[in-house]
Amino acid sequence: MKILLINPPAELESVLGIGKEFVQKYEPLGLLYIAAVIRERGFEVSVIDAFAEDLSLEELKSRVLNCKADVIGISTLTCNGAFVFKFGQWLKKNIPQTCVVLGNIHASVYAQQYLENDCCDIVVHGEGEYTLLKIIESFSNKIRLESISAVSYINRDGKYCKTSNGAVVADLTKLPLPARDLINDKLYGLTEISNQTYVGGRGAVAKTMFTSRGCPNNCSFCIVKLDRKQRFNDPMRVVDEIEMLQDKFNASYITIMDPLFMGNTKRVFEICSEIQKRGLHIKWGCDAHVRYISPELVEAMESAGCYSLDFGLESGVQRLLDNVRKGIRIDESKKAVNIVKKHSNIHIAGLFILGLPGERYEDSIKTIRFAKSLPLDMAQFSILTPYPGSPLFNELSRAGELDTGIRGDGSIDISVWERYSAYISFTNNDPIWVTPELSPLKIKQLQKRAQREFYLRLPQIIKHIRRIRMNNIIKIVKIAVRGFF
DSSP states (O other), rough: EEEEEEEOOOOEEEEEEEEGEEEEEEBOOHHHHOOOOOTTOOEEEEETTTTTOOOHHHHHHHHHHHHHEEEEEOOGGGGGHHHHHHHHHHHHHTTTSEEEEHHHHSHHHHHHHHHHHTOSSEEBBBBHHHHHHHHHHHHHTTTGGGGGEEEEEOOTOOOEEESSOHHHHSSSSSSOOOOGGGSOGOBSSSSSHHHHIIIIIOOOOOOOOOOOOOOOOOOOSSSSSSSSEEEEEOOOHHHHHHHHHHHHHSSSSEEOOOOOOSSSHHHHHHHHHHHHTOOOEEEEEEEEEEEOOOOHHHHHHEEEEEEEEEEEESSSSSHHHHTOOOOOOOOHHHHHHHHHHHHOOEEEEEEEEOOOTTOOOOHHHHHHHHHHHHOOOOEEEOOOOOOOTTTTHHHHTTTSSOOOOOOSSSSSGGGGGOOOTTTGGGGSSSSSSSOTTHHHHHHHHHHHHHHHHHHSHHHHHHHHHHHHOOOHHHHHHHHHHHOOO
């Protein structure tokens, strides 16, 4: 039996506009974990990363037809949800004998719409490694779908059915390493600008990895909500993978993709200690959380090669942080960032969200000023977007305040999905939702103002000019003009 896994193209121009220039092509690790599990059971599996390969629709169709797969699995996010909708219908029309399975958060939220519009045969909910394996094995074992957990399908009576909510992999140490050999390694890494500017120059190899899954926090805007119990990989296995990425792929930089890498500081210390014991010289970065920062942790991380930390600070207004259940205080944010700056040379980025529920114009200005007051190397200002799968999406949908695309007659308008963009000011679209205290025009203006005020300061200009290679300056200036004004 032949299995084909597809990472579809994303419609970045309509979703991000000029912001697409900063989108990094990460390895589709979710699909590669699934591929590794399926391959271990003896099935023939291949992967097409249409996004990384920049495949056109016709090129993707040709590749799929040539593959002659028995089962096709497609990772479905909001940014490619409309493409998958139309592509899935093409698959079911042209190769109806092939079982089409959709997974990932957007497919899970809109499972009924995808199934009832004949875009697929099955939708997998949650972490798909072992669920998809059971689906594949069911063809030979003659197991009925209703006996498989965490799937949706249309039964013989034409009715939508869902067996249970999302599955999780409880023990990450049992998972094989992602099947990175199934993709073209040269397609991935940082953008040309980021690579040459900040990491290691032309040709530097950047890789990605996960060391944990789940997050105990309850931020209302976040889609990482399947399992609030965080699950950790063993520190030795983590460093084994780091060493493998350096030895086999010549990686010089690794982005740790965990939602909360610092969730167990004892484990972080162990990972850092083991990296040093093995004499591994590699730069890496991760998301940081203000609650876990200490001078000792920062120094240990830098000694082990940590180059960058991204803090989800969100807002400079405590009331707004509480509104989205962020669970941090403004003074904690200040303290954490200053500890990193004082005790290391780690590159610090602050991630902020404008337009939180209840946010007024003056609150947005406070957040911009807060960002400027911190010793940050970089800042990102996104517009609050209640992405499908987040608690906020569910709350606003129930209240009738959000256009989900689902109409009263049960039909679906998939064109709505392109307005789910945190960088909507870079496009001609309006945000999918705006807090009543602001307007679509005002929030887009605030996003551009935030970028201008943070980056068009003399210290920031000097800092980045020193790092930017000359061949990138003109390109960055062009992007800045379109993105800031």
